[in-house]
Amino acid sequence: MENMFCYQCQEAAKGIGCTIKGACGKTSDVANLQDTLLFVLKGISILNTQLKEVGQGDKAANKVVFDGLFATITNANFDHTAFVIRIKKALKFRDELKGKVAAAGLLIGDHDSLHWTAASGEEFEAKSKEVGILSEVNEDVRSLKELIIYGLKGLAAYAEHAYNLKHEKQEIFDFMMEALAKTTQDLPVNELIGLTLETGKFGVDVMALLDAANTSAYGNPEVSKVNIGVRNNPAILISGHDLRDMEDLLKQAEGTGVDVYTHSEMLPANYYPEFKKYSCLAGNYGNAWWKQKEEFESFNGPILFTTNCIVPPMEKATYKDRIYTTGASGLTGAIHIPDRKEGEMKDFSAIIEHAKKCAAPTQIEEGEIVGGFAHNQVFELAEPIVEAVKTGAIRKFFVMAGCDGRMMSRDYYEEFAAKLPKDTVILTAGCAKYRYNKLPLGDIGGIPRVIDAGQCNDSYSLAVVALKLKEIFGLDDVNELPIAYNIAWYEQKAVIVLLALLHLGVKNIHLGPTLPAFLSPNVAKVLVENFGIAGITNPDKDIKLFLEEAVA
Numbered sequence: 274m275e276n277m278f279c280y281q282c283q284e285a286a287k288g289i290g291c292t293i294k295g296a297c298g299k300t301s302d303v304a305n306l307q308d309t310l311l312f313v314l315k316g317i318s319i320l321n322t323q324l325k326e327v328g329q330g331d332k333a334a335n336k337v338v339f340d341g342l343f344a345t346i347t348n349a350n351f352d353h354t355a356f357v358i359r360i361k362k363a364l365k366f367r368d369e370l371k372g373k374v375a376a377a378g379l380l381i382g383d384h385d386s387l388h389w390t391a392a393s394g395e396e397f398e399a400k401s402k403e404v405g406i407l408s409e410v411n412e413d414v415r416s417l418k419e420l421i422i423y424g425l426k427g428l429a430a431y432a433e434h435a436y437n438l439k440h441e442k443q444e445i446f447d448f449m450m451e452a453l454a455k456t457t458q459d460l461p462v463n464e465l466i467g468l469t470l471e472t473g474k475f476g477v478d479v480m481a482l483l484d485a486a487n488t489s490a491y492g493n494p495e496v497s498k499v500n501i502g503v504r505n506n507p508a509i510l511i512s513g514h515d516l517r518d519m520e521d522l523l524k525q526a527e528g529t530g531v532d533v534y535t536h537s538e539m540l541p542a543n544y545y546p547e548f549k550k551y552s553c554l555a556g557n558y559g560n561a562w563w564k565q566k567e568e569f570e571s572f573n574g575p576i577l578f579t580t581n582c583i584v585p586p587m588e589k590a591t592y593k594d595r596i597y598t599t600g601a602s603g604l605t606g607a608i609h610i611p612d613r614k615e616g617e618m619k620d621f622s623a624i625i626e627h628a629k630k631c632a633a634p635t636q637i638e639e640g641e642i643v644g645g646f647a648h649n650q651v652f653e654l655a656e657p658i659v660e661a662v663k664t665g666a667i668r669k670f671f672v673m674a675g676c677d678g679r680m681m682s683r684d685y686y687e688e689f690a691a692k693l694p695k696d697t698v699i700l701t702a703g704c705a706k707y708r709y710n711k712l713p714l715g716d717i718g719g720i721p722r723v724i725d726a727g728q729c730n731d732s733y734s735l736a737v738v739a740l741k742l743k744e745i746f747g748l749d750d751v752n753e754l755p756i757a758y759n760i761a762w763y764e765q766k767a768v769i770v771l772l773a774l775l776h777l778g779v780k781n782i783h784l785g786p787t788l789p790a791f792l793s794p795n796v797a798k799v800l801v802e803n804f805g806i807a808g809i810t811n812p813d814k815d816i817k818l819f820l821e822e823a824v825a
Contacts (some may be wrong), residue, residue: 275408276301280409281423282347283678285790290406297347298585305401306356306394307345311406311422313363314341315457316386318450320370323379325447331373334447336436337366338453342429343601348562349581352603356505357394364390366770379534384457386792416793417454417465417819420768424472425768427450430514430580431730433601435609437517440486448475466799473772480733480773484647487516487545493649494544494727500556501711502639507628508532510558510572511539512565513579514728515600521618524549531628534558536565537582537704541727544645557642558634561677562709565588571635575627577610578602581764584702595631597624602660624692642710644725648734651724652741658720659745662755668696668715669820670756672739674732674770675705676763683708686761689812690714690723694820698722700738703729705761732770736777751778757819758782759809781822785809 280290282297294300299307314337321334341359344350367387374381381387384402385783391397409415417518432445452468460468488494511522511533519535526533532555535542542548559568562582569576569592578598585604586593599610599619613619651658661667671693675777677683690699690709699709699722706725726734743751762771762784774782781804788797788808800806809815 277304277401278405279304280331280406280790281419281426281765283676283787283789284680288787289791290790290821299351300353302398303353303356305398305405306360308401308405309397310341310356310360310363311345312386312389312400313360313367314338315453316384317363317367317370318366318373318453319382319384319387319457320367322451322454323374324370324377325450327377327379329373329377330447331367331370332443334450335368335441335443337363337431338450339432339436339446340385340601342426342449343427343580344603346426346430346581346601346766348583349601350603351583351585351607352607352609353394353624354605355603355609357397360397361392385436386457406520410722412793413462413795414465414779416791416796417462417469419791420796421465421469421472422450422456423652423765423768424469424772425452426765427767428472428476428479430601430766431483434515434517434730435479435483435486437515438490439485440482440489442478445475445479445482449485457606469772470776472769473774473776476769476773477733477736477776479769480730481775483641483730484733485801487690488649491516491520491545493546494645494647495543495546496643496650497544497549497645498643499540499543500641501558502556503534503558503634503636504532504555505530505633506530507556507631508534508555508572508574508634509624509628510534510536510569510574510576510634511579512536512562512576512582513600513602514538514581514730515579518577518579518599518619519548521579521613522621523548523554524618525621526553526625527551529553529629531625535708536568536576537562538728541644541725541731543648544727559637561704562678563679568637569595571637573634574631575619575624577624578604578607595627635664640711643721643723644710646721646724647731648737651726651734651738654720655741657718659742661718663718666696667698667720668694668755670698670700670754671819672700672735672756672758672760673705673709674700674702674729674735675725675761676729676767677704677761678763678786679709680786683761685786685809685812687712689759689815692816694816695722698724700724700726700735700756702726702731702735702766712728729766729770736774736779739779740777752780757822759815759819760784761786767817781805781807783807783809
């Protein structure tokens with residue numbers, strides 16, 4: 274019997290699924306606890322959806338569900354004890370909801386997620402054998418339900434970031450629970466397909482919400498040159514995605530003699546005007562998340578993970594005792610910084626004091642990289658961009674947003690970018706950009722050939738830009754624009770971005786380096802026939818294909 278089964282990320286073993294240990298580093302016990310937590314969250318969602326229908330929904334369910342979903346995203350939380358605690362708290366909360374449902378005169382259903390209970394980690398792990406991914410025997414139904422669930426996990430991540438900045442929409446939380454509850458039902462395939470596309474609709478909504486949260490708090494991103502060298506001060510490296518954590522850390526580090534460097538998906542923090550005012554913000558260190566084992570060694574100071582993107586360190590790693598986690602992230606042996614209390618900042622004093630005792634970072638590269646092209650900034654460049662398209666100076670845009678990863682086949686994206694004709698422009702967001710954002714690709718009449726919108730959630734900016742260009746050129750269909758989509762994916766935030774693009778009507782998206790293992794042949798066929806989803810081959814062949822499509 275398999276120790277576990279997980280196929281939610283691009284690294285699924287043999288393109289099928291991880292059964293012994295996750296390629297991400299997740300051990301089988303943690304994988305099984307995550308399955309059980311998800312099972313209990315389904316029960317909570319069923320109950321709170323019932324309460325909502327009679328106007329008695331419990332708002333406390335919002336955070337329980339979105340935070341729990343976020344914790345199960347690939348590379349977010351590897352802490353066995355943390356999941357045991359989460360399951361215990363979720364069971365207690367579920368039972369409180371059952372009391373409210375009964376008090377409202379409603380019938381409590383018979384789904385096992387509403388009634389199962391246990392008290393120990395061993396029991397929690399054992400339950401996963403009954404409720405995990407493979408408990409759904411119909412391959413196509415399983416595929417669609419998992420696609421929805423992975424979209425909801427990405428949705429939950431972005432909802433949590435917005436929530437931390439006091440931006441929330443109850444309808445997003447309501448949908449999250451309604452959809453999770455529906456995955457427990459015996460729905461026909463056509464209804465599941467509809468629910469999948471509806472998940473994409475709420476993906477657009479949540480990314481718009483997060484965009485509003487980030488820009489109202491920190492200003493619109495500005496085109497910025499970001500230092501990738503080092504200074505001589507001791508420092509903290511902050512990774513992940515949560516900008517509220519970034520703000521709290523900068524406020525507390527300012528004036529202490531400790532610098533702060535961004536890492537991987539936190540790079541775009543350097544583009545926000547409110548963060549630029551902190552003299553302790555020194556620039557960006559390193560590359561995408563998967564290179565951290567080498568780069569964390571040379572950084573010398575402590576590392577703060579605000580969200581996913583953790584790679585569990587090797588036993589011999591010298592930086593193991595320098596890792597801190599917070600929020601939904603977790604790692605056995607790391608120091609976890611608790612959530613902020615209402616009206617207060619998180620307490621980062623421990624990591625700042627730790628940094629003071631460390632050597633300054635060892636320089637691994639030098640120079641600058643340019644970013645900050647979110648939709649507001651691109652709109653300011655709209656006139657020269659439109660003129661460049663009309664005159665033929667720009668032949669085509671390539672959306673190369675998404676995730677980076679470890680597979681050798683991802684060298685494809687660097688080669689693809691390097692070989693693109695000089696009259697093309699790359700639109701990017703997410704850590705996929707590290708494959709090409711340091712290449713000397715130049716510009717077209719002052720317009721950079723790599724336009725970086727920011728984090729993976731800032732793929733929303735790229736969609737907004739596309740819709741604006743559609744309006745400017747007076748087109749009826751966004752697919753008539755000279756834009757091609759060659760997107761790299763790794764985990765569930767990329768899934769919600771993909772579903773959001775499908776909801777917006779974008780077709781002919783190429784997805785790589787491999788298609789998701791959770792797509793059954795029949796579900797993949799539906800995506801191909803209805804949306805033109807395709808994989809990748811090699812850079813030369815794909816560039817030729819994309820440019821021929823432009824001519825056609």
